[in-house]
Amino acid sequence: MRYSDRLSKMIVSAGAKEGSLISVTVDGKGHRGVLMPNKDSSDPDIIVIRLKNGYYAGFRAGKGTVIKLIEQPSVNAVAGKARKPKKGLPDIVVMGTGGTIASRADTRTGAVSPGLSAERLLDQIPESFDIANIRTRDLFSMFSENISVEQWQHIAEAVGEEMNNGADGIVILHGTDTMGYTAAALSFMLRELSGPVVLVGSQRSPDRPSSDAPGNISASVRFCASSKAAGVYVIMHDTMNDDSYAVHRGTRVRKMHTSRRDAFRSINCVPVAKMDASGSITFSDEVPKASEKTSVSKNMEKKVILLYYYPGMDPALFRDVVMGSKGVVMAGSGLGHVSGEFASLLKDAIDNGSVVVMTSQCINGPTGMNVYDTGRDLQRMGIIPAGDMLPETAYVKLMWALANSESTEEAKKMMKVRISYETNDRRTADVIW
Numbered sequence: 001m002r003y004s005d006r007l008s009k010m011i012v013s014a015g016a017k018e019g020s021l022i023s024v025t026v027d028g029k030g031h032r033g034v035l036m037p038n039k040d041s042s043d044p045d046i047i048v049i050r051l052k053n054g055y056y057a058g059f060r061a062g063k064g065t066v067i068k069l070i071e072q073p074s075v076n077a078v079a080g081k082a083r084k085p086k087k088g089l090p091d092i093v094v095m096g097t098g099g100t101i102a103s104r105a106d107t108r109t110g111a112v113s114p115g116l117s118a119e120r121l122l123d124q125i126p127e128s129f130d131i132a133n134i135r136t137r138d139l140f141s142m143f144s145e146n147i148s149v150e151q152w153q154h155i156a157e158a159v160g161e162e163m164n165n166g167a168d169g170i171v172i173l174h175g176t177d178t179m180g181y182t183a184a185a186l187s188f189m190l191r192e193l194s195g196p197v198v199l200v201g202s203q204r205s206p207d208r209p210s211s212d213a214p215g216n217i218s219a220s221v222r223f224c225a226s227s228k229a230a231g232v233y234v235i236m237h238d239t240m241n242d243d244s245y246a247v248h249r250g251t252r253v254r255k256m257h258t259s260r261r262d263a264f265r266s267i268n269c270v271p272v273a274k275m276d277a278s279g280s281i282t283f284s285d286e287v288p289k290a291s292e293k294t295s296v297s298k299n300m301e302k303k304v305i306l307l308y309y310y311p312g313m314d315p316a317l318f319r320d321v322v323m324g325s326k327g328v329v330m331a332g333s334g335l336g337h338v339s340g341e342f343a344s345l346l347k348d349a350i351d352n353g354s355v356v357v358m359t360s361q362c363i364n365g366p367t368g369m370n371v372y373d374t375g376r377d378l379q380r381m382g383i384i385p386a387g388d389m390l391p392e393t394a395y396v397k398l399m400w401a402l403a404n405s406e407s408t409e410e411a412k413k414m415m416k417v418r419i420s421y422e423t424n425d426r427r428t429a430d431v432i433w
Contacts, residue, residue, distance in 0.1 A: 004044035007061040011035070011047070014067040019126035021071040024049060026059045032070065033057065036124055050124070050214060085133040090168035090225045092132040094118045094217075095158060097151070098141040099175025099201055118173055121206060125214050131279075132169075132225040137162070144175025144182070144201075149399070152182055153298040156189040159197055163294035169196045169224025171217070176201040176255055176263070179234060183250030184393040186232045187420040188400040189298050192291040193230040198223060199250070200235050203261050212237050212261045215277075219245040222279035229272070229287035232420075236264040238274060247273040247281075251393045251422035254363075268364060268388040268424060299403035301326055306395040308361060309338045315345040322349050327398040327411075328356045330383075331391040336360050336367035337374045343381065350382040355411055357384045357398055359391040366424075384415050387423040397422060 003011065016022045016035055023032045024047060033049030036056065047067070048058045059065070085091075096118030118136035122128060139158055140151065159170050174182060183199050190197060200220040202213035220235045232250035239262050248266045257263040266272075273283045304327035307318065322328060322345055330346070332338050336358040338346070346356050358378060360367050366388035369375030379385065386394045394415075401414040 003047075004061075007045055007047060010061060010065065010067050015069045015072075016067065017072075018123070019072075020069055022049065023066075023068045023070055024059050025064075025066040025068075026062070027064060031057060031059065034126065056211065089131070089133045091166060092134050092169050092171060092221055092224050093162045093167045094122060094134055094136045094171045094173065094221075095155070095162075096121070096136065096138040096141065096173045097144075097147070097155065097175070099144050099173065099179075121173065121213070121217070124206060125217055128218055128221045131218075131221050134221065142175075144178040147175070147178055147182060149185075149300050149302055152185040152189070153300065155182065156186055156296050156298045159186070159190060160294050160296035163194050163197075167195065169227075170198070171220045171224060172197065172199045173217070174199045174201050176203060176236075180253050180255060180390070181392050181396060183232055183234050183248075183253060184390075184396040184422070185300070185400070187250035187422070188397060189296060189300075190232060190294065191297065191420060192293070192295040193232075193288070194290050194292060194294050196224050196227055196229050197232045198235050198247075199233070203237075203259055203263060212242075215242045216245065219275050219279070223247060223273075223275065223281065226279065227273075227281060228290055229283075230290035231272075231288045233272060234264060235275075237261040238271075243277050245275040246271040247275065249421050251397075251420050252390070254390060254392075256363075267390055268366070297400070297404055300399045301402035302399070303327065304329070304395060304399045304402065306391060307331070308391075309333055309342065311339075313339065313342050315342050318342075319345060322346070322354075323352055325349065325354055327402050328354055329359060329386075329391060329395045329398055330356065331359050331361045332367070333361060335371055335375060336369050336378070336385055337372070338378070343374075343378055346378075346383060347381045353408060355384070355398060355402065355408060355415065356382065357386050357394050357415055359386040359389055359394050361391075384412060386415070389423045393422050 020035045022035050023030050033051045036048040036050055045061050046058045050056050117138050179199050179201050198220040200216045204211045206213045234248045234253045238244040238246035248271050252266050252269050254267050255263050256265045270284050272285050273281050275281050303325050305325045306329045308331040350356055367385040369379050369385045401411040405411040
């Protein structure tokens with residue numbers, strides 16, 4: 001559905017187009033923002049603008065409505081037109097994979113489903129094209145709970161291809177639910193990088209007035225355009241407002257709330273950097289040096305399982321899956337404990353050739369398997385303590401280690417050393433959110 005004839009004439013008379021900075025006066029009150037594309041489900045008399053704070057606002061155009069043009073978008077920011085590269089700007093590739101950030105709600109059912117291409121989503125943030133020369137590439141479109149090893153490998157291959165073809169940075173649009181898993185997987189698959197790779201999502205779909213998608217994407221593009229911080233990162237809102245964004249390591253980040261805009265937090269470490277709304281970056285931790293060429297090690301062992309211990313956990317219920325695995329990551333209680341009965345099953349798995357790694361269910365702090373007899377017994381069985389590594393990161397690392405080592409013993413050694421900032425070399429003050 002397009003604009004009504006009356007509203008269309010008002011926009012044309014003002015000399016405005018999608019991406020233009022305009023003012024809309026309704027009932028004597030003026031509102032300033034960027035004119036957004038008209039959606040098929042929109043009321044034809046509604047004009048939608050994106051305000052400076054990133055929120056969307058819709059206004060019904062009546063007899064007293066006045067639309068004025070403030071500023072035209074740059075040539076690079078006109079939706080639906082070929083964009084000419086600007087000299088001196090970095091080249092950024094934005095990859096689409098689906099998720100809430102690429103979704104919109106069905107007005108009939110209220111259900112949210114992925115469907116927006118990366119190109120269409122970027123059209124709603126025209127100022128991004130003044131920051132970098134942006135090219136989009138859609139890899140697939142699915143909610144992140146459906147993303148698995150094959151998709152991780154596909155993303156890694158695409159990143160390697162684009163980086164080695166001259167891209168200065170990569171932004172990956174991704175669902176938030178399993179973004180930490182994908183970020184960790186890419187952190188091991190892409191250990192050598194020639195530039196930054198940023199995963200970004202949103203807690204609210206782009207068609208919602210309170211969507212965090214525009215701010216998160218803009219921050220990600222700015223980071224890739226202005227930073228030489230080679231590595232895999234997640235960038236999301238750092239507060240509930242649109243004033244601060246946190247840059248998290250791909251191996252140290254977790255979604256800590258189901259719906260808050262500031263749901264993502266770095267665990268057992270501080271964020272690598274923070275950004276304000278203008279794009280100013282303040283680094284607080286070291287970053288990897290850029291390599292001349294990006295290398296991809298995409299092999300992953302699928303026969304790895306992640307289990308959370310609970311009181312009364314019956315070994316018989318898990319024997320088949322544990323004994324059929326090549327690797328087991330346990331999220332144990334406290335400092336990294338399981339019951340004696342379940343420990344016997346893990347010992348059987350180790351004797352059968354599996355690698356068993358122990359993490360903690362606690363959000364903050366490392367495993368401490370030398371404190372109690374339980375932990376010491378588990379280590380004597382051959383269970384590897386994971387320090388302060390997140391369970392999901394340990395799970396992904398073990399998949400990668402088993403697939404990229406010549407033997408089980410070599411994989412065990414890989415699990416004990418820091419490869420991609422997944423654990424701290426030294427104890428730091430706990431940061432609890």
